[in-house]
Amino acid sequence: MLNTSSERRKNGSDQTKLVERILDLKRKRNAVILAHNYQIGPIQDLADFVGDSLGLSQAAAKTEADVIVFCGVHFMAETAAILCPDKKVLIPDPHAGCSLSETVTAEQLRRWKSQHPGAVVVAYVNTSAEVKAEADYCCTSSNAVNVVRSIPEDREILFLPDMYLGAYVQKVTGRKLHLWLGECHVHAGILPADIKAIRQRYPAAEFLIHPECGCVTSCMYYMADGDIPSNGTHILSTGGMIKHARRSPAKEFIVATEVGILHRLKKENPDKRFIPVDPEAVCQYMKMITLEKVLTSLEDMVYEVRVPEDIARRARRAIERMLSLA
Ligand code: SF4
Structure with a gap:
């Protein structure tokens, strides 16, 4: 705390x-600096590109830089390393993990697959490279519905690791999915009761849900179930959220996601008000990246993220399918 x-x-x-x-x-x-929307403000301000996991994968795939400094969590840096095998991918803190991706290991997935021979595996992007290598498709929450619809009706589907996203996709597509019971600890606390209460307090505010983080899939699920009213509700990607906030005549927006996104929304729309559903919805892994660590990363070229080629080759197939449906 700075006093004077x-x-x-x-x-x-x-x-x-x-x-x-x-x-x-x-x-x-x-080097190029890529930052996830949930990074601290000074990192977002410094980055060449700020986005969600899908946008960051696309930016990594396109960059001509020799070095990618990935300011996000480990599975995202792995995805960049898989898509850019000829580049050096650095993460400023190797301990920046993801509670959702850690709910399933490759060994657990292999066991699950052996119980459902011939099933198609759809893995949310929040998974390790080893898990992606075992999957047929990768998906984000914005294209999960399309990915599932693209799979023939008669095929069994194993969907992992976010049970809320899986349940939502099940509702929207009418397909029966086998769901892995994983969740993100940060957003598990964003409940319909909190959303209802805050929407009553700000009745004129629009309600924005970001679809890319496992965190908000629970909100999407409750909305599909009717527990959250859908009027004035917008499920938007980060870019869509930023564009929507800029274009909308509304002056107030309730935002249901990790609070890091508020930095960019406020910066680009200083005359508008953004209210988090839960100000405590903070991903401590995302906040592990600091300016000091970014400097050390570039000085010492640490910590390099590498994915063994046999795993990368299999994981790339699933990721490329995701990018083609994005
Ligand atoms: S907010 Fe949740 S899903 Fe997103 S990186 Fe953090 S722990 Fe993982």
């Missing part, structure tokens, strides 16, 4: 110097 204005000024000038050193090294290394 001189402490705050010093902190501001320290941060400016840190950013200058990062940008200087970034140029020297021919």
